[in-house]
Amino acid sequence: MSEPLSARVAAFLAREAWLLDNWRLDDWLALVTDDIRYVVPATDCPDGDADNSVVFINDDITLLRARVKRLQSRHAHREYPASRTRRFITNILAEQADDGSVHLTASFQVYRFRLRRTAVYVGWYEMTLLPDGDTFKIRTRRATLDQEALDEHGAVSIIL
Amino acid sequence: MICLRDVHGAVRVFFNTCPHRGALICRQDAGVARTFQCFYHAWTFNTEGEIVGIPDRGGYPASMDWENLGLREPAGVEIYRGLVFVHFSKQRESLVDYLSPLLELMDLTLDSADVLGGWEVLAGSSVYQFKANWKLMIENSIDNYHFDTVHETYKQYIGDSNKRLGGHGLEFKEERRGFAAGKGHGGFTMWPSRTARALAVAAESWSDEERAQIDQIRAKLFERFGKERGLRMAEQSRSILIFPNLMFQDSGTGFRLRQIEPIDADLTEVRQWELAPRNEPLLLRRRRLEGARAFLGPGGFASPDDLEAVESCQLGFRATEVQWSDISRGSQSDAPKDTEELQIRNFWREWQACLDAPTPVFSLGASS
Numbered sequence: 406m407s408e409p410l411s412a413r414v415a416a417f418l419a420r421e422a423w424l425l426d427n428w429r430l431d432d433w434l435a436l437v438t439d440d441i442r443y444v445v446p447a448t449d450c451p452d453g454d455a456d457n458s459v460v461f462i463n464d465d466i467t468l469l470r471a472r473v474k475r476l477q478s479r480h481a482h483r484e485y486p487a488s489r490t491r492r493f494i495t496n497i498l499a500e501q502a503d504d505g506s507v508h509l510t511a512s513f514q515v516y517r518f519r520l521r522r523t524a525v526y527v528g529w530y531e532m533t534l535l536p537d538g539d540t541f542k543i544r545t546r547r548a549t550l551d552q553e554a555l556d557e558h559g560a561v562s563i564i565l
Numbered sequence: 566m567i568c569l570r571d572v573h574g575a576v577r578v579f580f581n582t583c584p585h586r587g588a589l590i591c592r593q594d595a596g597v598a599r600t601f602q603c604f605y606h607a608w609t610f611n612t613e614g615e616i617v618g619i620p621d622r623g624g625y626p627a628s629m630d631w632e633n634l635g636l637r638e639p640a641g642v643e644i645y646r647g648l649v650f651v652h653f654s655k656q657r658e659s660l661v662d663y664l665s666p667l668l669e670l671m672d673l674t675l676d677s678a679d680v681l682g683g684w685e686v687l688a689g690s691s692v693y694q695f696k697a698n699w700k701l702m703i704e705n706s707i708d709n710y711h712f713d714t715v716h717e718t719y720k721q722y723i724g725d726s727n728k729r730l731g732g733h734g735l736e737f738k739e740e741r742r743g744f745a746a747g748k749g750h751g752g753f754t755m756w757p758s759r760t761a762r763a764l765a766v767a768a769e770s771w772s773d774e775e776r777a778q779i780d781q782i783r784a785k786l787f788e789r790f791g792k793e794r795g796l797r798m799a800e801q802s803r804s805i806l807i808f809p810n811l812m813f814q815d816s817g818t819g820f821r822l823r824q825i826e827p828i829d830a831d832l833t834e835v836r837q838w839e840l841a842p843r844n845e846p847l848l849l850r851r852r853r854l855e856g857a858r859a860f861l862g863p864g865g866f867a868s869p870d871d872l873e874a875v876e877s878c879q880l881g882f883r884a885t886e887v888q889w890s891d892i893s894r895g896s897q898s899d900a901p902k903d904t905e906e907l908q909i910r911n912f913w914r915e916w917q918a919c920l921d922a923p924t925p926v927f928s929l930g931a932s933s
Contacts, residue, residue: 445864447689447691448692449594449689449692450689450690453688456850456854457687457850457854458687458689458854459687459688459691459854459858460689460854461691461858461862461863461864462858462862463854463855463858468859471722471866472866474718474722475722478718480717480718480870481718481870482715482870482874483869483872483873484869554692554694555692555693555694555863557694558693559694559696559863560863561864561869562869
């Protein structure tokens with residue numbers, strides 16, 4: 406009766422990508438749990454432990470809310486006026502545990518356009534989703550970049 | 566370049582270029598090796614740079630000067646307190662003389678981790694590029710005038726979360742100074758700190774355990790270095806430019822070294838490392854990293870906006886009819902503030918002196 410897991414996970418990831426690309430950040434924030442952990446490792450230390458090495462982003466819910474608030478401010482100069490982004494999420498592999506939580510990996514390409522320049526963030530997600538009705542909430546998200554340095558990007562000024 | 570410890574334990578620096586035909590000798594970012602073998606024709610070198618293997622050596626004339634075909638070294642390598650500096654010019658003063666106007670401030674930071682086993686460089690670095698001239702980032706790095714305007718969202722985030730724990734028994738009268746040391750070095754200092762500091766100032770929001778650990782570190786600092794120097798180690802933020810392009814920053818958000826490397830006239834690379842005391846309690850290590858990420862990390866709430874500012878300047882100066890920056894702020898000041906531009910004028914004057922020098926002060930490559 407219900408759709409297979411892979412279809413539900415793909416639909417969820419497409420939905421949250423759409424929200425981020427359309428700068429519906431408050432709606433996106435509603436898709437994460439209160440114990441969210443969102444990590445972007447340093448490009449030269451993809452396996453880095455966020456407590457004991459440098460990672461670019463290590464947000465709990467407080468920081469993630471602050472990040473969203475910042476991105477909606479006209480004082481977030483790197484993103485004001487906001488960049489245009491387009492996300493391509495593919496190669497999704499998802500497994501559901503007995504408690505209903507879903508562990509997934511997926512590849513991402515996030516294009517960012519601004520001031521006539523293009524930067525592409527290429528990497529992979531490792532995520533834990535918790536079931537929420539017939540959809541999910543994000544409990545952990547680790548967005549590991551494949552790029553060796555932030556050569557064309559300068560910063561990670563958007564949410565990956 | 567390759568920087569290594571040779572088999573005798575000495576630090577050595579070589580150009581990462583095979584003296585045979587130029588290929589890279591070492592193609593790993595880090596690791597352990599007894600020899601370096603060029604993958605192109607398998608010329609092999611030991612950790613002292615000497616050539617130890619050449620396939621089919623008989624094919625060369627007997628007159629070959631193999632001793633001079635070792636790995637090439639830069640004009641000089643000097644170490645100050647574990648920081649390795651490389652010179653490309655043979656005409657130079659000693660490293661200690663070059664750094665002398667800064668050593669009192671640098672030593673406050675370098676000594677302070679002695680109570681926790683000394684400094685170590687943490688894994689993971691921030692390497693990023695931006696489309697602007699490197700000197701615009703030097704200006705940005707020693708300019709505190711822009712802090713309130715550019716970093717509004719950072720200030721909002723920090724808000725109460727990072728406010729210092731009431732006083733630590735200090736009479737709180739903040740002193741914020743810009744300074745110009747000789748040789749183009751300069752920066753600004755702030756004291757005592759208004760916000761938490763990674764080594765030894767707690768925030769109101771921190772746990773009792775974290776505060777107790779901070780109190781212990783402060784006590785050790787005072788015991789070892791005396792009250793006056795210990796207090797400066799704990800409380801003073803020091804943002805120092807080592808001329809021309811190395812930032813030595815011991816700020817509220819940790820201690821970091823930040824290289825600002827020109828790639829092209831309008832392209833610059835930043836390479837940034839965080840340092841931490843080797844035996845820092847894990848809870849405080851987390852606080853340190855939290856602070857570093859929030860401000861000066863590429864995913865933080867401040868650094869991306871600094872990039873926006875300097876790239877914006879680079880675009881603005883395309884209008885060649887507007888040729889000058891104005892850096893006259895504070896030029897009549899008796900006691901230069903951090904938000905004035907003395908330190909920026911100081912940088913530019915030294916840079917101009919380098920350009921005016923009869924022989925090039927900075928040159929590419931290892932020419933003697």
